[in-house]
Amino acid sequence: MQAFLEQEREGHILVARMNRPESRNALTKPEYMQEFVDLCADIRRNRSIKVLVLTGNGPAFCAGGNVKDMRDRTGIFEGGPAELRNQYRDGIQRIPLCVYELDIPVIAAINGPAIGAGLDLACMCDVRVAADSAKFAESFIKLGLVPGDGGAWLLQRVVGKPRATLMSLTGDTINSEQALEWGLITESVPADELMDCAMGIARSMAANPAHALRMTKRLLREAEHLSLPSLLEMSAAYQALAHHTEDHSEAVNAFLERREPRYTGN
Numbered sequence: 001m002q003a004f005l006e007q008e009r010e011g012h013i014l015v016a017r018m019n020r021p022e023s024r025n026a027l028t029k030p031e032y033m034q035e036f037v038d039l040c041a042d043i044r045r046n047r048s049i050k051v052l053v054l055t056g057n058g059p060a061f062c063a064g065g066n067v068k069d070m071r072d073r074t075g076i077f078e079g080g081p082a083e084l085r086n087q088y089r090d091g092i093q094r095i096p097l098c099v100y101e102l103d104i105p106v107i108a109a110i111n112g113p114a115i116g117a118g119l120d121l122a123c124m125c126d127v128r129v130a131a132d133s134a135k136f137a138e139s140f141i142k143l144g145l146v147p148g149d150g151g152a153w154l155l156q157r158v159v160g161k162p163r164a165t166l167m168s169l170t171g172d173t174i175n176s177e178q179a180l181e182w183g184l185i186t187e188s189v190p191a192d193e194l195m196d197c198a199m200g201i202a203r204s205m206a207a208n209p210a211h212a213l214r215m216t217k218r219l220l221r222e223a224e225h226l227s228l229p230s231l232l233e234m235s236a237a238y239q240a241l242a243h244h245t246e247d248h249s250e251a252v253n254a255f256l257e258r259r260e261p262r263y264t265g266n
Helices: 028-043 069-071 080-092 094-100 116-123 151-159 162-170 176-182 191-205 208-222 228-243 246-256
Strands: 006-008 013-016 051-056 106-110 126-132 135-137 173-175 187-189
Touching: 013 191, 028 094, 028 208, 069 151, 080 187, 094 116, 106 116, 106 191, 116 135, 126 176, 126 191, 126 246, 135 162, 135 176, 173 176, 176 187, 187 191, 208 228
Parallel strands: 013 051, 051 106, 106 126, 126 187
Antiparallel strands: 006 013, 135 173
């Protein structure tokens, strides 16, 4: 069976492409969710990967759930309330948990519409860049549904509560220009420049020492819910670890010797 997530490597960067363009990369099958879980597990085991870039093949980034399956109550939308609840918990809700726990930065290269769960998937990433033709909608309410995959938690942390409330309660679509103004994305570029933009950011991140990159990402995540004193304690512990890495010594020496550093990941 053809994989939902196509993978390719460029040095320390892993690119994963959702590859169901005929369905606009809709998240319709349990095996698609499992591929995300497996991908994150593989990344956690492979310390040579420093950055993940997530994008979609075809005209859309991700169209969310399959509306025809909702109508027919088939696939992941089959069964009574108790069964559906467990299908969400054991299915799509595993994606935000595994992506959120990644220690490496994740960049979303949003090549087209990111709708419903597709928007939430983009919000799971640390940095979002988009084609200027991309569209965005937290559209669950238009189908009489609620964000079932963590969108109520994710979106307001990206665009703020007032705008997340507006998007969630209207379900209206915004364009790339408005997404940039709202801080949902950091770059809006012509479609044919999107991957160059995303990969440029990825290369800039991957050029840094691996331990510091991972620990900085973790501090940013933990800062979302820790008190300042708790975060300072964690920062002190991480900094003590960083001071005793070989890459820190190499960075200091390279700076003082006015040369490019040669990091080993140690």
